[in-house]
Amino acid sequence: MTSEMHEVTSEPLQLEHVIRKVESPAAGAITTFIGTVREWTKGRRTIYLEYQAYVPMAVAMLEQIGHEVNTRWPGTKVAISHRIGSLNIGEAAVIIAVSSPHRRVAYEANAYAIERIKDMVPIWKKEHWENGEKWIGNQAGTVVYPDGQPEKEMKQT
Amino acid sequence: MIKILFFAQMQETIGVPSINMELQDNTVGELKERLTETYPSLFASQMAMVAVNENYATEETVIQSGDTIAFIPPVSGG
Numbered sequence: 001m002t003s004e005m006h007e008v009t010s011e012p013l014q015l016e017h018v019i020r021k022v023e024s025p026a027a028g029a030i031t032t033f034i035g036t037v038r039e040w041t042k043g044r045r046t047i048y049l050e051y052q053a054y055v056p057m058a059v060a061m062l063e064q065i066g067h068e069v070n071t072r073w074p075g076t077k078v079a080i081s082h083r084i085g086s087l088n089i090g091e092a093a094v095i096i097a098v099s100s101p102h103r104r105v106a107y108e109a110n111a112y113a114i115e116r117i118k119d120m121v122p123i124w125k126k127e128h129w130e131n132g133e134k135w136i137g138n139q140a141g142t143v144v145y146p147d148g149q150p151e152k153e154m155k156q157t
Numbered sequence: 158m159i160k161i162l163f164f165a166q167m168q169e170t171i172g173v174p175s176i177n178m179e180l181q182d183n184t185v186g187e188l189k190e191r192l193t194e195t196y197p198s199l200f201a202s203q204m205a206m207v208a209v210n211e212n213y214a215t216e217e218t219v220i221q222s223g224d225t226i227a228f229i230p231p232v233s234g235g
Contacts, residue, residue, distance in 0.1 A: 035235045051234070052164055052165060052168075053234070054162065054164055054208070054227055054229065057208055057211040057227065058234075082234060082235075093234075093235065094234065094235050117234050117235045118232070118233075118234065119232075120213075120232065121232060121234050122164065122208070122227070122229050122232055122234075123232055123233070123234030123235075124230065124232060124233050124234070125233045125234070126165070135165040135169075135230075135233075136233040137230065137233060138231035139233055
């Protein structure tokens with residue numbers, strides 16, 4: 001499923017395709033973030049990862065993150081593609097591209113976007129090991145939602 | 158009739174990705190109590206958020222016929 005700038009797809013992600021969405025004559029910088037499948041996590045070897053999403057809501061939440069970035073840093077363009085299904089070691093699970101007139105904002109906004117994805121976009125991953133499997137919860141293991149839902153917007157740090 | 162969606166570990170606990178249920182004018186909290194009667198361990202192991210028609214909701218949100226309710230365990234995308 002896809003909107004103009006944000007998509008959740010079972011197809012392999014292509015960096016060039018995501019970058020092209022944020023290109024602009026006004027841009028002086030484009031930053032990209034690629035989240036990839038790691039082999040070793042806490043001493044355990046992953047064979048492959050399985051990603052599942054609540055697709056329509058995940059796309060809507062990616063759009064919301066795009067709006068948050070635009071509000072916080074006017075003049076930015078944001079494109080996010082997240083993959084679902086089975087992914088092998090080294091494959092790209094998420095690509096975020098941000099363009100901005102100046103580089104500092106492009107870095108900051110990109111970092112903000114991935115933190116927000118990990119906070120509130122309904123996507124889950126399951127680690128498959130040689131001898132077992134497990135759905136992974138919140139990775140910080142420290143986040144609780146006192147109101148039963150994520151904060152509307154992340155506090156800037 | 159409402160549709161209830163489950164994901165990740167919760168989907169495995171239930172055994173199916175979604176179920177339909179006759180329900181009207183109940184809150185999300187009341188729906189959780191009803192589900193717990195059938196699946197005692199469903200909400201025991203982790204704190205799930207809830208979305209009604211693709212928007213995050215609260216325990217007090219009132220459910221109407223035709224709504225899609227999704228239980229959202231802690232996310233791990235990226």
